[in-house]
Amino acid sequence: MNTRNKIIIFLTAITLGYILIFSGFIYFSIENYSYIDFYKRLEIRAITAAKIELEHQQDSDVLREIRQEFLEKLPNEKINIADISGVKAEVKAKKLAVPVHFIEEVLNNGKAFYSRKNTYFSGIRYQTGGKNYLVVVSAENYYSTHHNAYLKKMLIVALLISILIIALFAFLFSKLVFRPVQTIIKKIREISTENMHLRLEVPQNNEELRNLTLTFNDMLNRLETSFETQKNFISNASHELNTPLTSIMGEAEVTLAKERSPEEYREALNNILEDAEKLSKKTEALLLLAHTGYNGKVQKFELVRIDQLILDVEETVKKIYPGCQIHIDFDLLPETSEKLKVKGNKQLLHLAVSNVLMNACKYSDNKEVKIALGVSNDHVIIIIKDQGIGIPEKEMQYIYDPFFRASNTGNYHGYGIGLPLARNVIKMHHGVISVFSTKNRGTTVELKLPVNTKKF
Numbered sequence: 001m002n003t004r005n006k007i008i009i010f011l012t013a014i015t016l017g018y019i020l021i022f023s024g025f026i027y028f029s030i031e032n033y034s035y036i037d038f039y040k041r042l043e044i045r046a047i048t049a050a051k052i053e054l055e056h057q058q059d060s061d062v063l064r065e066i067r068q069e070f071l072e073k074l075p076n077e078k079i080n081i082a083d084i085s086g087v088k089a090e091v092k093a094k095k096l097a098v099p100v101h102f103i104e105e106v107l108n109n110g111k112a113f114y115s116r117k118n119t120y121f122s123g124i125r126y127q128t129g130g131k132n133y134l135v136v137v138s139a140e141n142y143y144s145t146h147h148n149a150y151l152k153k154m155l156i157v158a159l160l161i162s163i164l165i166i167a168l169f170a171f172l173f174s175k176l177v178f179r180p181v182q183t184i185i186k187k188i189r190e191i192s193t194e195n196m197h198l199r200l201e202v203p204q205n206n207e208e209l210r211n212l213t214l215t216f217n218d219m220l221n222r223l224e225t226s227f228e229t230q231k232n233f234i235s236n237a238s239h240e241l242n243t244p245l246t247s248i249m250g251e252a253e254v255t256l257a258k259e260r261s262p263e264e265y266r267e268a269l270n271n272i273l274e275d276a277e278k279l280s281k282k283t284e285a286l287l288l289l290a291h292t293g294y295n296g297k298v299q300k301f302e303l304v305r306i307d308q309l310i311l312d313v314e315e316t317v318k319k320i321y322p323g324c325q326i327h328i329d330f331d332l333l334p335e336t337s338e339k340l341k342v343k344g345n346k347q348l349l350h351l352a353v354s355n356v357l358m359n360a361c362k363y364s365d366n367k368e369v370k371i372a373l374g375v376s377n378d379h380v381i382i383i384i385k386d387q388g389i390g391i392p393e394k395e396m397q398y399i400y401d402p403f404f405r406a407s408n409t410g411n412y413h414g415y416g417i418g419l420p421l422a423r424n425v426i427k428m429h430h431g432v433i434s435v436f437s438t439k440n441r442g443t444t445v446e447l448k449l450p451v452n453t454k455k456f
Contacts, residue, residue, distance in 0.1 A: 007177070011170035012163065019162050023155045031148050035120075038141045039113045041074070042122030046137040049079045050126040054133060074139035076119065084125075084134045096136055098123075106134060115141075180209050184216075191220070221427050244279035247319050248272050303341045304349055306380050306449070307333065307373060313354045314371070317361055324361035325368040332374040339375045342449045344429040349449075352425035355418035356384050356445050362412055364388035364442070375451070379431075382447040391437040399435060408439065 080096055084107070090100055098114060098121060105112035106123040114121040123136040180203055191198050199220060200213045255268035307330065314326050334340065342349075360369045364386040372383040391399060391406050398404045400423050405416040419435070426433045430450055437443035 007174045008167065008170040011173065012166050015166045016159075016163060019159060023159060027148075027151060027155055030151060034148060035115075035141070038120055039122055042113075042120060042137045042139065043111065043124065045074075045077075045079070046122050046124045046135040047126075049137065050081065050124070050128075050133065050135045053081055054126065054128050075142050077137070077139040080134075080136045082134045082136075084132050098136065103134070180206060184209070184213065188216075224424075224427075244275045247275045248279070251275065301343045301345055303452070304344050304346045305337065306340050306342060306382065307337075309346065309349055309353065310371060310373060310382070313350060313357055316350070316354050317357045320358060321361040321366075323366040324364075325366060326357070326361070327368055327370050329370060329372040332372065334375045339451055340373075340380060341452060342380055342429065343452060344449070348425045349429065352422040353382065353384075353447065355422045356447070359418055360384050360386035360388065360443065360445070362388075363409070378451060379448045380451055382449075383444065384447075385442065385444045387442040390439040390441050390443055391435075392439050396435070396437065 082095070090103075096103075102112050102114040102121065102123060106125050111122070111124045114123070118140050119138055120141050121136060121138045123134060126133045126135050184200055187198070187200050199217045202213045202217070203209045251268055251271050255265065260268070310328060314328065318324065318326065357369070357371070365388065367387040369387075370383075370385045372385075374381045374383070389408050392408065395404075395406050399406075400420050401416075423433050426447055426449070432446075432448045434446040434448075435443065436446075
């Protein structure tokens with residue numbers, strides 16, 4: 001049985017149980033009250049009959065007419081008045097066909113009540129003229145046979161209607177409650193290895209589902225990053241290692257082109273060593289990325305100054321694209337340098353930012369590329385804006401797919417893995433990457449990284 005049906009049955013059973021208890025309380029309370037009220041009516045009739053018959057005999061006809069007019073006659077109503085002075089209770093009980101204890105209780109307490117099947121008896125001891133009289137009034141309790149029976153039927157009908165209403169309400173309630181869950185299930189079924197970039201929409205008015213959705217999306221982020229990183233490790237490695245290797249080979253070719261002085265050879269070897277160290281660090285970062293995927297517990301993070309990182313990235317990119325005009329805007333830097341620090345892997349962050357900047361330089365044909373750095377309360381924000389060829393609007397949805405290249409990039413060398421790799425690295429650092437582009441008018445990439453976040 002699914003949870004939805006369980007909720008319907010549970011709500012129906014709980015509410016039905018409450019209605020049964022409430023209806024039972026009402027029914028038995030009214031039934032008990034009807035008995036008490038009926039005994040009281042009989043007692044009033046007994047007192048009225050005693051006064052008419054024993055004290056106002058001369059006006060008895062008038063009083064009987066008044067009694068008949070204002071006191072309805074009860075079903076099988078009988079009134080017995082007997083002088084009990086010096087008469088034993090057993091004799092009177094036998095004569096009136098009532099139990100002896102009923103007569104004794106009347107004599108001792110002045111009044112008593114008794115019922116036999118649906119006939120009820122009310123007896124009083126009445127004193128007048130120095131004599132004791134026993135007045136017994138009996139009648140059928142029409143309240144019990146009619147009113148209570150009607151009440152019972154009404155409660156049963158109301159109970160049946162309530163069951164239908166409750167079941168309908170429980171069905172609609174469960175449908176309303178599980179609608180977001182059904183939406184989540186439907187969306188999850190659409191996600192596969194071919195479209196792991198899809199994410200669940202986060203509900204805003206349901207805290208439990210919101211937490212569940214955020215947790216699931218976070219899991220998808222980890223899986224997608226790990227899957228894509230390991231799937232494309234060879235391509236990522238060749239793409240990232242190509243830069244320092246090109247620099248090393250270029251430096252060696254220039255140095256070997258002619259005879260040089262020892263100082264020039266020493267300088268060339270220092271440059272090659274520097275590029276080799278960068279190659280070593282990138283190799284280590286790529287291996288770490290492939291090995292750990294999105295597992296923040298395995299990765300070693302440290303505090304990284306983003307302004308210094310940008311300067312290092314600029315130096316690296318200028319070696320690859322010497323003609324690129326890079327303009328860095330540090331006008332929005334905070335007063336304290338602590339806000340410029342993020343917790344992360346320096347080599348991976350360098351890899352991500354340099355990929356974005358190299359794309360900007362490559363596709364802008366040596367036009368100016370602007371880098372702006374700013375800080376909000378929670379994030380360090382890097383904005384890289386170029387004036388290049390841009391991305392067609394219809395192709396924006398594919399920019400994070402590995403090996404995808406826009407239709408207008410045919411004249412530019414590339415593999416289509418730089419931006420997906422950069423996004424994976426930014427995700428790994430709990431950041432966000434956003435791309436805004438217009439064809440033939442340039443592209444703007446915004447990188448947001450949390451400041452000194454405690455999630456790592």
